[in-house]
Amino acid sequence: MKIAFSASEQSVDxxxxxxxxxxxxxxxxxxxxGEWQQVENSPNLxxxxxxxxxxxxxxxxxxxxxxxxGHCGPKAFRVLKAAGIKVYTGFTGSVSAALAAYQSNELxxxxxxxxxxHWQ
Numbered sequence: 001m002k003i004a005f006s007a008s009e010q011s012v013d014x015x016x017x018x019x020x021x022x023x024x025x026x027x028x029x030x031x032x033x034g035e036w037q038q039v040e041n042s043p044n045l046x047x048x049x050x051x052x053x054x055x056x057x058x059x060x061x062x063x064x065x066x067x068x069x070g071h072c073g074p075k076a077f078r079v080l081k082a083a084g085i086k087v088y089t090g091f092t093g094s095v096s097a098a099l100a101a102y103q104s105n106e107l108x109x110x111x112x113x114x115x116x117x118h119w120q
Contacts, residue, residue: 001031003102004059005095006069010038012096018070022054026093028064037062052076060085068098068107078111089114 005016006023007090022045039062044051052072056079059067066086076107080087088107093097102108 001063003029003066004064006047007095013094016091016098020069021055053079056080071115073115074113
């Protein structure tokens with residue numbers, strides 16, 4: 001299973017980015033291999049609009065099955081759900097701490113967006 005974490009830096013020690021679509025990076029963990037992949041989100045970081053949609057599509061294309069981020073808006077949430085990707089929001093702390101919380105079943109999947117569109 002691949003899990004994507006929005007991150008402010010390319011490191012498992014980086015804080016989980018509060019933004020989804022405009023996160024600087026994503027750290028993708030493959031639970032099958034135990035390997036991490038670093039993904040820059042620069043094409044979407046400064047997008048005039050559609051950053052969340054494009055980011056969600058990019059992660060779906062990489063085979064991600066779950067996303068852990070600070071917040072997720074309505075358009076991104078719809079794309080993620082349509083792709084069958086579980087969404088977990090509200091986590092503060094490092095990417096590695098978020099992974100540990102996920103593996104310990106301490107996170108709750110959300111059933112809808114937790115911020116309005118164009119949230120910064």
